[in-house]
Amino acid sequence: MTNTVFENWTDELSAGWRTRPVLAQHNLDRNPLFSRENLARLIETYPLDHHALVHVSHRADKTRVWREGEIGELSGGEVIEAIAAGKLWLNLRNVPEVDSCYRDLIDGIFAELQGYMPDFETYDRTMGILISSPNASVPYHSDLPGQSLWQIAGRKRLYLYPAQEPFLPQAELERIALYGIEVNMGYDPTYDREAMIVDLEPGQMMTWPLNAPHRVENHDCLNISMTSEHWTADIKRSQQITMANGVLRNLFGWTPRSRRITGPEYVAKAALQALARRSPWVKRARRTRRPIDFKLVKSQPGIIQDIPAYTR
Helix, strand or coil: CCCCCEECCCHHHHHHCCCCCEEEEECHHHCHHHCHHHHHHHHHHCCHHHEEEEEEEECCCCCEEEEEEECCCCCHHHHHHHHHHCCEEEEECCHHHHCHHHHHHHHHHHHHHHHHCCCCCCEEEEEEEEEECCCCEEEEECCCCEEEEEEEECCEEEEECCCCCCCCCHHHHHHHHHHCCCCCCCCCHHHHHHCEEEEECCCEEEECCCCCCEEEEECCCCEEEEEEEEECHHHHHHHHHHHHHHHHHHHHCCCCCCCCCCHHHHHHHHHHHHHHHCCHHHHHHHCCCCCEEEEECCCCCCCEEEEEEECC
16 A cells, blocks of 8 residues: 555554554654644635634633634744744644645545455545644543544643543533534543543554543643544444434433434434424524634734634
8 A cells, every 4th residue: 555644554453443542653743734834824824714723721710711712913833833832722623625635635544544444434534633732731522423633743641531421421422412512521530540541642643432532631842733533324323313312301301211323213313313403493502602802912922912702
């Protein structure tokens, strides 16, 4: 196989993919698409509705405060410098929809994976690029699609938890499916006793079983990472069941017990969640976004300036 992204792939990695956490080696940290120059160019031309610039602080009671802002008059290189100096992270979402070079990259990655695992048939593959400050963190959360984290620059500590109770309450997963908010899950520090803890280095990637909760802590350095998402037929069916169960629990007060993805019950729940997605109730709930209320200050890396709040 030519033009491979993975290095030193083994049959053991193929056997573990989808069923347990897998740590693999890649060469994206040496790919020109992730050079500082190319990332700066990407930032300067990125559509506003495809990115989020977030500043994180803490109140006196240690409550985390998330604010969303804009890059202002900074160049792409200056934005990266600001992130290196401040409590910031930039999420460039849906990169393949913005730049076809990244579409070719993500399609090539999954073609390579299917070469190793012929039954691994995926669709709706996408990726995002995360640029985050030293010591920044991502709180405890879970994702609905298949998910992987690829380290490009810097080091971060990844905590992975079992995809089962009490770490993953079904009611919380259902709320993610209904409302599209992934970072409000309840976290108990005692969960760390069961966590798999990995310090990701450049050239390493991690994938994990579907919906497994996780959180991330950057080491004291600028971090550049890539996230990849994918769907399979079974993942899609699982998400449909989660959505339908959330409707039953939150709208009708009924506690669902089954998560079967075949049979008459699945068919009924698939129809229910399809109706719910088109309902005004779900559309209104998913429309909520943080206001944009700050901008970066040119020539003062890491400093933010309040602006009149607005929403996109």
